[in-house]
Amino acid sequence: MMEIREKNGGSNSWRKKYNNSNNYHNFSNNENSVNKSYSGNANRIVAAVTAAKLAAPAKPLKIIFEQDLNNEDLSALRDILMAHPGNSETYFKIKQRDKNTIVKTGFRVNNSVELAAKIAQHFSDSLKIVQS
Numbered sequence: 001m002m003e004i005r006e007k008n009g010g011s012n013s014w015r016k017k018y019n020n021s022n023n024y025h026n027f028s029n030n031e032n033s034v035n036k037s038y039s040g041n042a043n044r045i046v047a048a049v050t051a052a053k054l055a056a057p058a059k060p061l062k063i064i065f066e067q068d069l070n071n072e073d074l075s076a077l078r079d080i081l082m083a084h085p086g087n088s089e090t091y092f093k094i095k096q097r098d099k100n101t102i103v104k105t106g107f108r109v110n111n112s113v114e115l116a117a118k119i120a121q122h123f124s125d126s127l128k129i130v131q132s
Contacts, residue, residue: 058087061111062130063119065094069126077127080118086110093130 069077081090088111092103109115116129 058089059111060089060091061107061109061115062091062093064128064130065092065126066128067126069123073123073126076122077119080115080122081107081109084110084112084115084118086112 086109088109090105090107090109092105094101094103119127119129
């Protein structure tokens with residue numbers, strides 16, 4: 001494939017045409033224009049990925065209470081959940097003698113491995129996280 005380079009007038013830019021093609025690719029010797037072009041594209045890509053993540057439904061955090069928690073443990077759970085803010089809804093399944101109750105809480109968390117590890121570390125015997 002043969003490459004033809006042409007100077008564009010008196011500017012510091014040039015264009016490249018490949019043999020047997022009518023397509024030109026414009027280039028510039030001006031670093032600022034190249035950096036701005038890549039920077040603009042990168043910003044658009046980051047914005048699109050961020051929007052897609054926000055639009056995608058977040059997996060809810062589901063916690064089963066295997067045992068009753070005292071006030072101190074409930075406060076510690078609240079603190080852990082509040083330290084991991086995000087978009088995932090949080091549900092508690094509370095086991096009682098004759099029935100189970102599912103409660104949708106007001107907590108919105110970042111349902112991550114780190115959060116699950118923190119909950120498991122503090123409440124390994126009393127709480128169980130359901131992976132959905």
